[in-house]
Amino acid sequence: MGLLSNKTAFITGATSGIGKACAEEFAKEGADLILSARRIEKLNEFAEILKKDFGIKVFSFKLDVRNYQDVKNSISSLPGEWKKIDILINNAGLARGLSKIYEGDVENWEEMIDTNIKGLLYVSRQILPLMIERQQGHVVNIGSTAGHYVYPNGNVYCATKHAVNALTQAIRIDTVDKNIHVTSVDPGMVHTNFSNVRYSGDTAKAEEVYKGIEPLTAEDIANTVLFCVTRPKHVNINEIIITPLQQASPAYVNRNK
Numbered sequence: 001m002g003l004l005s006n007k008t009a010f011i012t013g014a015t016s017g018i019g020k021a022c023a024e025e026f027a028k029e030g031a032d033l034i035l036s037a038r039r040i041e042k043l044n045e046f047a048e049i050l051k052k053d054f055g056i057k058v059f060s061f062k063l064d065v066r067n068y069q070d071v072k073n074s075i076s077s078l079p080g081e082w083k084k085i086d087i088l089i090n091n092a093g094l095a096r097g098l099s100k101i102y103e104g105d106v107e108n109w110e111e112m113i114d115t116n117i118k119g120l121l122y123v124s125r126q127i128l129p130l131m132i133e134r135q136q137g138h139v140v141n142i143g144s145t146a147g148h149y150v151y152p153n154g155n156v157y158c159a160t161k162h163a164v165n166a167l168t169q170a171i172r173i174d175t176v177d178k179n180i181h182v183t184s185v186d187p188g189m190v191h192t193n194f195s196n197v198r199y200s201g202d203t204a205k206a207e208e209v210y211k212g213i214e215p216l217t218a219e220d221i222a223n224t225v226l227f228c229v230t231r232p233k234h235v236n237i238n239e240i241i242i243t244p245l246q247q248a249s250p251a252y253v254n255r256n257k
């Protein structure tokens, strides 16, 4: 028996980084998984590996969290047994670009706001009623230290993660009488594809971000999420801020490794 046997977890953005690591960690603990992301081939390949390696059930489907109709249709048409969702990990998200606000790229802003804020809202709007109906569930939002501090040129990304911080609190308040756990896991630097996306595929620039430090790994975050969802029923972890040892805040980093 794993820690999550008989549980079903829904993870957004499960093709890479933190979402993928959470899927692996949860699979090891016996959870059945509903996995979504836009790169469906990659997602399906990963789902097959998890089924084979861990003997769990996996339902995977293509989803762009920015499209409300798709979010609504795909969740409402989940087969009955897959609607018993115990854990939702709102992970899909990104940073795009770094620039002064007066020089910012509006398309980048739209992409971050649509994914990080609206996507999280769309998915939560569909899954929370399923949890409330069963009077149980755990929502884990992947926030960021950028939801607590603003750093130079991070303006809109930081604003989206401040919004995630506010929404986590709002969901907790609105569901306090519904037996729902609500947690935010807020990492600093994690070595994933994140910086590559931020710099639109400029890998040299992306690697510079981690120069001289030992960043967190996606597995570090997955372990933290696992900890949050495996506490006794009467316990709710509100938020965890987790950074590399060498990072005191987004802008204060000791690069001497």
Ligand SMILES: NC(=O)c1ccc[n+]([C@@H]2O[C@H](COP(=O)([O-])OP(=O)(O)OC[C@H]3O[C@@H](n4cnc5c(N)ncnc54)[C@H](OP(=O)(O)O)[C@@H]3O)[C@@H](O)[C@H]2O)c1
Binding pocket: 012, 013, 014, 015, 016, 017, 018, 019, 036, 037, 038, 039, 040, 063, 064, 065, 066, 091, 092, 093, 094, 095, 115, 119, 142, 143, 144, 145, 186, 187, 188, 189, 190, 191, 192, 193, 194, 195, 197, 218
């Ligand atoms: N890495 C860090 O330093 C760091 C720090 C703090 C917080 N975070 C947060 O952690 C979360 C995961 O990021 P990561 O570091 O794991 O980055 P990543 O390796 O780039 O993974 C991002 C995941 O999100 C998915 N995604 C992006 N846009 C999507 C959309 N519109 N619809 C559905 N899925 C989408 C991607 O899948 P597809 O491309 O296949 O759709 C991918 O699986 C994000 O919310 C990020 O803000 C990361």
